[in-house]
Amino acid sequence: MKQLVTNATLLTFAGPAEPRAGAAARNVGLIRRGAVLMDEGKIVSVGPADMVAKHPDALKGRVHDAGGRVVLPGFVDAHTHPVFGAPRLKDFELRAQGRTYQEIAAEGGGIVSSVHGVRGTTEKELTSLLVDRAARFLECGTTTIEAKSGYGLDKDSELKSLRALKHLAAGGMLEVVPTFLGPHAVPPEYLGRASDYVRFLVKEVLPVVAAEGLAKYADVFCEQGYFDAYESEAFLKAAAAAGLGVRVHAEQLSRSGGAQLAAKLKACTADHLDKADDLDLAALKDAGTVACLVPGSNHFLGLAEMPPARRILDAGVPVALATDFNPGTCPCWNMQEILAIAVSRMKMSPEEVLVAATVNGAWAVGLGKTRGTLEVGRAADVVVYDCTDYRELSYWFGKNLAVTVFKAGKVVHSTLELRT
Ligand code: NIG
Ligand code: FE
Numbered sequence: 001m002k003q004l005v006t007n008a009t010l011l012t013f014a015g016p017a018e019p020r021a022g023a024a025a026r027n028v029g030l031i032r033r034g035a036v037l038m039d040e041g042k043i044v045s046v047g048p049a050d051m052v053a054k055h056p057d058a059l060k061g062r063v064h065d066a067g068g069r070v071v072l073p074g075f076v077d078a079h080t081h082p083v084f085g086a087p088r089l090k091d092f093e094l095r096a097q098g099r100t101y102q103e104i105a106a107e108g109g110g111i112v113s114s115v116h117g118v119r120g121t122t123e124k125e126l127t128s129l130l131v132d133r134a135a136r137f138l139e140c141g142t143t144t145i146e147a148k149s150g151y152g153l154d155k156d157s158e159l160k161s162l163r164a165l166k167h168l169a170a171g172g173m174l175e176v177v178p179t180f181l182g183p184h185a186v187p188p189e190y191l192g193r194a195s196d197y198v199r200f201l202v203k204e205v206l207p208v209v210a211a212e213g214l215a216k217y218a219d220v221f222c223e224q225g226y227f228d229a230y231e232s233e234a235f236l237k238a239a240a241a242a243g244l245g246v247r248v249h250a251e252q253l254s255r256s257g258g259a260q261l262a263a264k265l266k267a268c269t270a271d272h273l274d275k276a277d278d279l280d281l282a283a284l285k286d287a288g289t290v291a292c293l294v295p296g297s298n299h300f301l302g303l304a305e306m307p308p309a310r311r312i313l314d315a316g317v318p319v320a321l322a323t324d325f326n327p328g329t330c331p332c333w334n335m336q337e338i339l340a341i342a343v344s345r346m347k348m349s350p351e352e353v354l355v356a357a358t359v360n361g362a363w364a365v366g367l368g369k370t371r372g373t374l375e376v377g378r379a380a381d382v383v384v385y386d387c388t389d390y391r392e393l394s395y396w397f398g399k400n401l402a403v404t405v406f407k408a409g410k411v412v413h414s415t416l417e418l419r420t
Pocket of ligand 2: 079081249324
């Protein structure tokens, strides 16, 4: 069905088909009285409302009057861990009592404590949890997520996690880019034997993941106490040889060598980067790797330190923003909340955070040519927000402003009738 959204404060992010850095990372492509026409899942006309109105199909379908509201492409959340069972409320309470993430993990909390939940849950139950969670992402304006396995940590449970993501994707609502994160933590059976666990993943699990097309990317938690740079490299090289793209949890809690590894392997993203130094940033820039920043996890962990967004932007590295949705460090699916944190705590501008959450998010999941901007031929992933100035998106923190969400040209969430 054809759908026209008109009378919009439109952010198109139109521009070169590449991740945006420098001045381009501040260009939102604002059209004050704009419109976007969608048909068969794609954008067929976009620009000033007067111009779009002249398209022969402009009035052939449903017309939504945005009433001057802000309209932009669906957010692309390039870093999430949504395949888990229960929330980790015990860890949460312990942190409020002053314990650190690392202390809690060393005493039996942390990632490994979420493993029991996934191992004891069926593929069907995991899928149903994911379907519920997907609705939460969509209603906040996120139309695509990158989604990692990583709370199974054995062959059956990692495959089960990725298959549950495949079922979610088949539902056709929220778009899912799956990532195999087998080396998220060393499971109890391999305690003290991280290299053996990596060898097991490469020999026993990766071939099935690749053969069944269960993941587009591979990722590793390259971090002190988890996987060192050598173990990480061994896993990622095997994944790349099996045809998967590469991403790295790098320099989050300690200097891990993850950023240099990401650059060496020309990874799609290096994520977190809290402890990245200037040499790391220069290497990432040369490699064309996107810095995927997840300040929601610093916020939730109560850390004073934030990822060095300004230094990363000044180094000319393209920045994507993501939630890091997970039960341990960021139980938040709302990208608007992350944008607010990024402006207030990392001193990114309201324009930079929007570029980072749309066009750069799309490049950070390998979909830069079809998602993340409002341009003719792109996917009709379009969101209307209940505000008239785009700066409000990172200002009213705690409030979901998304009122109508189109995924591939279909309304998948709506709380406001936008009839003419
Ligand atoms: O990105 N760093 C590793 N993964 C998550 C934490 C996951 C957890 O604690 O369950 C992160 O912060
Ligand atoms: Fe993560």
